[in-house]
Amino acid sequence: MGAGHAALLVLADGRFPAGGHAHSGGAEAAVKAGRVTDAASLEDFCRGRLHTAGLSAAALAAAAAAGVDPLALDDAADARTPSPALRATARRLGRQMTRAARAAWPSPELDALAAARPRGAHQPVVLGLTARAAGLGPLDAAHAAAYEAVSGPATAVVRLLGLDPFDATAVLARLAPELDHVAERAAEAARRAVHEGPDALPACSAPLLDITAEQHAAWPVRLFAS
Amino acid sequence: MHLDHPDVYPHRHTYSAASPLRPDGRRRALRIGLGGPVGSGKTATVAALCRSLREELSIAVITNDIYTREDAEFLLRNAVLPPERITAVETGACPHTAIRDDISANLEAVEDLEAVFSSSSVGPLDLILVESGGDNLTATFSKGLVDAQIFVIDVAGGDDIPRKGGPGVTTADLLVVNKTDLAPYVGADLEGMARDAEAQRGDLPVAFTSLTAEDGVAPVRDWVRGQLAAWTTPAA
Structure with missing residues (x-):
């Protein structure tokens, strides 16, 4: 509970240098397939991602912030990520976030996770541990993870479609109440996971995101790494 | 630790692997960034440097392509270096971000190359060239990523x-x-x-x-x- 809101703003800032700018969260594949074409379809896409992969990520982050063993959470994240391409992406982003986090909020727990997973732990787990190092709580970590689940695709679609950036930001604003709800569910699950272990965490997934992530990873020409 | 050229390469107290020393205390490879507008000849310069210096130096190259692996493939196709010495970083439509504002992916590529060669029989690298994706006249490299830039x-x-x-x-x-x-x-x-x-x-x-x-x-x-x-x- 230590830190106030300011540390959360630093952590959730889109300019936090942890590699997210090169990833679209599946939006590039959805744009190519014609499923995201405007602000309305971007909102549908983000809502779907928020309540599936977003909830799972938020719960993992909240659990890490609550002190659940990060290595057990890393295994749980693997189990919740059937796509090898997305597992690789999550670990790459986790490694990048570890670097930024250790510079921003030096912590023995982050050092230990970096030593145990030198190629990177799953990004939501690192995000949660980073929140913990910053003195933030599980609900804060869940908010940051849930927000990332939608802000990444929204930014990417602005670049991919030339979508009006004001419209894209309005999409995020409209999703805010749902985002709060997802974060609360994630934090509640994390509270259970402290006693019951990672199995208490939700395991929601979006099969289409998994399938298109595999396809996207094989594209020879693409703007985003995932 | 290194009082030889304090003005040329001042020590940087960051967590961004900008330390001039390897974990074992030896000096790490020099990192030189190459930036500039699209089509000015960055990749051709990198290729010519590799051909010209590869006999005397252990070199690796990191390319930052904008939306393809074109530059990395050009270097491979022209066999200026063996494939294990060339790494491509993807930049999500923002090449200047990857070399300046968020250097994490490039630093990881640098560290991976250093680690692979340091622990192999080939021995440590002398020089790592980091080539930016073609960008505008304001694109410069972070000092946390490279020691000098062209x-x-x-x-x-x-x-x-x-x-x-x-x-x-x-x-x-x-x-x-x-x-x-x-x-x-x-x-x-x-x-x-x-x-x-x-x-x-x-x-x-x-x-x-x-x-x-x-x-x-x-x-x-x-x-x-x-x-x-x-x-x-x-x-x-």
């Missing part, structure tokens, strides 16, 4: 670019004006470019190159050798 422009892009200045032209450790062989065809005034560059850069060096000429990369290679000599000179 900005590559060309005469065909307009001979007023040195006069316009901008961070790349003004602050790069070496400004390369490439494709001088095209100057007569595009009406570029090389002397004027040299004058403008000097006005913008003061004492910082400028190299005019024509990579199509025999050993056309020589001025850049000599500059790189000078940087390496300064980098590896042991503390007195």
Whole structure:
């Protein structure tokens, strides 16, 4: 509970240098397939991602912030990520976030996770541990993870479609109440996971995101790494 | 730790792997960034440097392609280095972000290359070239990523670019004006470019190159050798 809101703003800032700018969260594949074409379809896409992969990520982050063993959470994240391409992406982003986090909020727990997973732990787990190092709580970590689940695709679609950036930001604003709800569910699950272990965490997934992530990873020409 | 050239390579207290020493205490590879507008000849300069220096130095290259692996594949196709010495970083449509604002993916590529070669029988790398994706005149490398940077422009892009200045032209450790062989065809005034560059850069060096000429990369290679000599000179 230590830190106030300011540390959360630093952590959730889109300019936090942890590699997210090169990833679209599946939006590039959805744009190519014609499923995201405007602000309305971007909102549908983000809502779907928020309540599936977003909830799972938020719960993992909240659990890490609550002190659940990060290595057990890393295994749980693997189990919740059937796509090898997305597992690789999550670990790459986790490694990048570890670097930024250790510079921003030096912590023995982050050092230990970096030593145990030198190629990177799953990004939501690192995000949660980073929140913990910053003195933030599980609900804060869940908010940051849930927000990332939608802000990444929204930014990417602005670049991919030339979508009006004001419209894209309005999409995020409209999703805010749902985002709060997802974060609360994630934090509640994390509270259970402290006693019951990672199995208490939700395991929601979006099969289409998994399938298109595999396809996207094989594209020879693409703007985003995932 | 290194009192030899404190002004050239000051120690940087960051967590971004900018320390000049390896974990084992030896000096790590020198990292040189190459940036500049699209089509100015960054990849051709990297290729020519590799061909020219690969016998005397252990070199690796990191490319930052904008939306393809074109640059990495060009280097592979032309066999300027074996594939294990070339890494491509994806930049999500923002090449300047990957070399300046969020250098994490490039740092990881640098560290992975250093680690692979340090632990192999080949031995540690001497030089890592980090090539930016083609960008605009404001794109410069973070000091947390590279030790020195080259900005590559060309005469065909307009001979007023040195006069316009901008961070790349003004602050790069070496400004390369490439494709001088095209100057007569595009009406570029090389002397004027040299004058403008000097006005913008003061004492910082400028190299005019024509990579199509025999050993056309020589001025850049000599500059790189000078940087390496300064980098590896042991503390007195």
